[in-house]
Amino acid sequence: MLSLLRHPNLVNLIGYCAEGDQRLLVYEYMQLGSLEDHLHYLRPDQKPLDWNTRMTIAAGAAKGLEYLHTEANLPVIYRDLKSSNILLGEGFNPKLSDFGLAKFGPSGDKSHVSTRIMGTHGYCAPEYLTSGKLTMKSDIFSFGVVLLELITGRKALDDSRAREERFLVDWARPMLKDGMNILNLADPLLRGHFSKSTMKKALEVGFLCIQENANCRPSIGDIVLALDYLTSHPYSAHEAKRVSVKGPENNESPRETTRMLDRDFNRERAVAEAKMWGESWREKRLQSAENSSDGSNT
Structure with a gap:
């Protein structure tokens, strides 16, 4: 399957060896290791990932998943999306790897693929664990777990x-539903150096992804639009104050704290807002490109 897939956010298969009893696959070298290493197994001399890098990794991984779901010749369900399978190359460019559990998506009028339950505990969607029914939305749940890993610095299990x-999802979900003190979800290694509004939006996307009802999870296209918007608004340590993660700020009311993640979260509105962020950003980019083109032609 991997030999048929080509995308900047998928690890490239370079070659193979099939000689005698030897069966080897040769992949491109990813010099920075896995996302799991950088989140959970830092060496003493390593710096933790900063906020902008984390969001860039999330956006790149989402684009790789979008290719599998919507752009490959046959839709592919990854089935094993996790931080250890996201490898990092130059500039922390993320690439999805290890497609040993991947399955082609449902065809015709089928809504799911029935298969033996496999995957990694902590990342598997609840409906897949209980029924063995696999859909594209199963991958969305796993992506939500990875996004929460990036934000919180905690392991999935x-x-x-x-x-x-x-379980990361069980720990985070009550705080996401309640909306109070959600900034306490931030990885302590970030030391408060992140955009409060951007983090809330990222948590909003993650919360939608881990909905127990698969139909309430967004499509990967909506996720890509939202994360593209977030990466287009990077955090600047010189332009923003350090965020306190000990509790709500004194001048922030509970209503304001819960504005984007309130108890009665409206899924359709949230997805529409996420699409609006991304589409607005994309339109501005296109307009800027057109203006540049017009200027060069005069």
């Missing part, structure tokens, strides 16, 4: 934590 905090 961490047996060293208290029982109620072992």
